Amino acid sequence: MRVLITGSSGQIGTNLALRLLAEGHTVFGVDRRVNPWTDRFPTLLQDLAAAHREFRSGIGGAPYPPCDVVVHLAANAKVHELVEHPHRALENINLTFNVLEYCRMNGLPIIFSSSREVYGDIHRYITEERNADFSFTESPYSASKISGEALIYSYARCYGLRYLIFRFSNxxxxxxxxxxxxxxxxxxxxxxxxxxxxxxxxxxxxxxDFTYVDDCVEGIVRGLDRLMLGSVENRTINLAYGQxxxxxxxxxxxxxxxxxxxxxxxxxxxxxxx
Ligand SMILES: NC(=O)c1ccc[n+]([C@@H]2O[C@H](COP(=O)([O-])OP(=O)(O)OC[C@H]3O[C@@H](n4cnc5c(N)ncnc54)[C@H](O)[C@@H]3O)[C@@H](O)[C@H]2O)c1
Structure with missing residues (x-):
């Protein structure tokens, strides 16, 4: 399969891309910075939070290559940094919106990297989904992930977007x-x-709950396979170690x-x- 990975220069993106390449898939990365670990797959340098009417590799550039699915990992991902610079949470929402528009225009399914942070206030010791409530949102980062999820649910309802959301943990x-x-x-x-x-x-x-990156990537790859087969879709899944x-x-x-x-x-x- 042909997989477009946003945030492909980051930790999870790099590991996922190399795993997919090893399995014979085609990977196309988009990130705003060069991949510091590998040059084994093409990376388009682009700020995905900027307004994008069309997805092209720069002004007058070539359109993105065709792909079958998008794995959307790009984000400002450091919780404390977004407390200090809350506009970076807004960037997260903008870039998720842009990526969703790309999926809508091209009829592509998406995998979105959410976070355990969506559960909010840890002092309430939430152990069940039904007790989670976004009115206890703990940080702008959490708010950006909740917003990303909400946009995806709305695109699924209004435009038939097919998705899987994974909530990662450390x-x-x-x-x-x-x-x-x-x-x-x-x-x-x-x-x-x-x-x-x-x-x-x-x-x-x-x-x-610390999660080893190979376990995280294994979960994403299994999700990708099932999403492409159509056997699992439109689900939100906690992907962690469990302890x-x-x-x-x-x-x-x-x-x-x-x-x-x-x-x-x-x-x-x-x-x-x-
Ligand atoms: N690693 C974790 O413990 C963890 C836990 C929960 C959720 N997540 C989520 O998983 C995803 C991947 O995490 P990671 O650990 O690989 O993070 P990372 O910071 O290593 O990678 C994120 C990548 O996104 C890119 N990016 C940020 N803003 C961008 C923009 N505007 N345009 C283009 N590229 C942009 C960054 O340059 C970076 O390479 C993130 O969405 C993160 O919020 C990660």
């Missing part, structure tokens, strides 16, 4: 250690603990793997939006 592993661009807790802790530096945990009780670990446990596990006793500083969970 994906880690290969191609996530460009922490100068994007600080992620596991590579950050690995770097600090390996260097004998202390790590700070905000919230002793904070438990996160939480506290950040303190995670630091200890990293220490074990590196044979270093980690220095762990625990501070209250205080960062807004998380």
């Amino acid at each position: 994906v880690y592993g290969r191609y996530d250690n460009d922490i100068e661009r994007m600080e992620r807790v596991i590579p950050l802790f690995i770097r600090k603990i390996a260097g004998g530096e202390p790590v700070t945990v905000f919230g002793r009780e904070k438990v996160l 939480g670990n506290s950040l303190v446990q995670m630091a200890e596990l990293i220490g074990d793997a590196l044979h270093v006793a980690p220095q762990i500083i625990v501070e209250p969970a205080k960062r807004p939006g998380e």
